Ligand SMILES: O=P(O)(O)OC[C@H]1O[C@H](OP(=O)(O)OP(=O)(O)O)[C@H](O)[C@@H]1O
Ligand SMILES: O=c1cc[nH]c(=O)[nH]1
């Protein structure tokens with residue numbers, strides 16, 4: 001598994017702004033979307049292109065186009081919805097597969113409460129989007145669901161990731177590449193990322 005931590009100065013800057021304890025819901029939503037745009041650009045840099053015949057204003061040409069089907073975006077409810085608009089800005093034709101998982105506050109185990117994965121997922125790259133990778137339990141369960149549905153190629157985007165979660169993912173799904181805004185220090189005793197962003201879902205949905 002490859003882990004790509006963004007080197008883009010705007011990603012660093014915007015994730016730092018997201019950490020402000022006094023951030024408004026509006027700013028948190030806007031910045032989450034903006035970082036999602038930047039991470040989607042980085043994650044799609046490795047996509048293959050192949051020349052196709054086309055007629056241009058100046059005549060017939062061969063022009064490079066994406067050689068595979070458009071990917072499917074996989075927002076993990078709730079917080080992943082905050083990144084969906086940003087990812088769609090770069091991939092406006094992507095199909096969307098939605099999964100809903102929440103962590104049990106005490107055990108930190110993920111519980112799946114919704115699953116709506118596209119039919120032809122075996123032909124497409126799945127791009128998981130979720131602001132936070134903490135213990136890794138939610139991401140592992142999501143990848144399990146996608147693989148059970150026939151998905152063969154999966155990448156995952158996170159604004160902030162804890163080293164503990166990266167290690168768990170690495171062990172469970174070594175074939176999945178990660179694109180991360182910032183790798184943070186550690187988890188606290190309640191499974192929250194330090195320094196982190198706090199509860200990203202609550203900040204995006206205004207349920208603090
Ligand atoms: O790596 P883990 O320890 O599994 O934690 C990460 C998960 O926790 C958060 O979701 P949460 O369960 O708070 O649900 P929400 O998006 O509805 O707020 C976050 O958006 C991830 O999905
Ligand atoms: O720090 C964390 C950990 C899990 N989920 C969040 O939203 N934040």
Ligand SMILES: [Mg+2]
Pocket residue numbers: 079199200201202
């Ligand atoms: Mg939450």
